[in-house]
Amino acid sequence: MMDTRSQCYRCGQRFSVPPNTATIMCPSCKFETKTQSFERLKSQDGGQISFRSFIETARTKLSRSGTGSSKSNKSLNCKPSTLLFSESLSGLRPCRKRALLIGVTYKNSKQKLKGTIIDVKGFRGLLMDTFTFPEEDIRVLTEEEPEPDFVPTKKNIQNSFKWLVEDCMAGDSLVFYFSGHGVRQFDFDSDESDGFDESICPVDFVEAGTITDDEIKSAIVRPLKKGVTLNAIVDACHSGTVLDLPYVYNRKAKKWEISKRLSEDEKHTDRGLAISIAACEDRQVAADTSSCIGKSSINGGAMTSVLIQIVKKNPTITYGKLLDSIHEDIEKANKEGCLPGILKRMLNNFLSQKPQLSASKEFNVNSRFLILQ
Template sequence: MEATSKCTRYRKGDLSLTNTSMHGFYALKTIPNNPNGEAKVTCRVCKAECHCLMPSRTNSHSCSACLNVSNSTLRPHKKECGICRPVKKIGTKLFKLGDLGSSNKNGNLLSGSLYPSMPSSSALPSTSRYNKRAVLCGVSYRRRKFRLKGTINDVSNMKDLMMKKFKFPEECIRVLTEQEQNANMIPTKHNILESLRWLVKDCQPGDSLVFYFSGHGLQQPDFEEDEIDGFDETLCPVDFLREGMIIDNEINSTIVWPLKKGVTLHAIVDACHSGTILDLLFVYKHESGIWEDNKPPSKEPIRKHTNGGLAICLSACEDSQTAADSAVFGGKGMNGVLTYLFTKTIREYPGITYGRLLENMHDEIKKINRSRCNSRILQHIFNRKIAQDPLLSSSEKFDVSTTMFRL
């Protein structure tokens, strides 16, 4: 058995902010320079090491293994390596890290150019008109040190649930993973956004739409002043180092705005910092049992609502938390904690309400943590407890204790 936070080697993203500078990027641990002029750098978080040749005009460096950024006192050099690269400016460039432009020993590019964006969706499978459509996206970042091991299992689990439990026709489910043969189905930024546009295109009353994502999630400063906590939540496509992340504002405008009256969208997001990834107007607080206002604080009105439809999001954790992959559930391989508990609960409790679904997942996480504390074996397996609280948000308030969960 194995369990890892999605913000360590297999965690789903950690560029998390603290009360100090820029979400508290962890410092890189440096080792004295070698006689040949190279400096060996070890990241304090992911322990990745490299011989790093640093340019003279910067003392900020990012670890592409775990995405942590900090200052370093390394002696300046002329070149840079593929793991610890210079960060010249705090801001947008910090999060859109750019093309590394290097390759490994096998000649595989280390940048997002492994997965070139496709110019159009003409090669996508054609689908008939159904009142149920879904986009299932699992990103494993398989050629990188921050790869995830459970995302393919997550997508398979979700697809099986939707077809057998909620009767989604297979031809109306669009799956994006790095294992797909069709290049249009690789989870690049372009392909994900194209699929989201397909999901809501020409939606009609009675439609049930689903967006599922399993992968890394991050945060970045909110420059539009439309976030209560001052940070935008993001999803990381497979090519995010080159093309950038998908920001919550863009997700909101792409799949929330177009929802007509009578159309329901469910988003299930198994990623770190994913609490308000859809930027919906209301957040349900599990502890108090009330809906809290999540309207943007900016003076100028910023659109966050639907066109009359209903959008509901179930996230792996709150914006400030991280999500975990785990093998503690048994079976083959690893699974996202949210995905496994969600699918397990839906299968075991037909007609479950939103409130009971959320309660059961919280209870299961508590049981896992209690078991870890009582077992020496599990103490050895787990570096720390699973510290994530699944979160429910919605475009409008509803009674979670009486409303049944349906897709």
């Protein structure tokens, strides 16, 4: 039998399809879809499918679930598109939306967190339902993932950073989300005004070490090409400048301030825009909903929970309005609070989290929420 022609449901690309092929991946946009020729073949044959096609379909379903066992955790990663989408066949393609979402529970340690996977699932839903991010372009790292490559180890996070930014082009919208532990450690490079590096903790941080702000910046900020936008949302303690971006927005003065001396590298104007929304300032810790938002039944990060609720109600909210709304909701929760009054007054500057907005370049905070691009 000769090959037939089919068309991608997503980008419209036409391509050849081998006989009796149930699904095929578009060579242009990497979208996996049922072939039109196969649908016609089914109708002609009265719904009878060849044994070979049946095996191919079953194999695809098993690979998506990561295992044939119904007892295993269902993966939040859509395969094989998520893994193979990085293959660039052409320099010409539509603008792309791509996201890396990481939630770490540290479930086998004393530092265990309850709600980070809830955070990731909620943020993934926000991207897909509100901002039309394709499921296959969202990579999720959690300890619940059945495949070892999607567990949030230091090595896997570093590899996923490369996946997030590789082959980025003008018009692309990238998202980095992290929910987990954040720490401060002494700055030995003398490039921090406060003398500390901010870091995120992978699940194996005790053995492999943390990932510092310098590393994160090098991995996902410096590679951004002009016209690319990266939005980072980090719900962790000490996360204010965890992307090491030079400009911090002063909410009260309503202006940008330079948080550090600009390096020669940061003076380049031919790069994309990186924007970070952090759960708190560098010296502060971040709360979860169980400790801060009344009698919440959802044990997620306070900043993530509030942000999702706000953006769902108003998807075109500006950065300035979003930051103000998050502050207002968290301050209200802090007043209802979980700490005894005298202790709260003594430690307020360190424990009362104030979400922080930073960027690689100054921009108008009254512009639209740029995940929409």
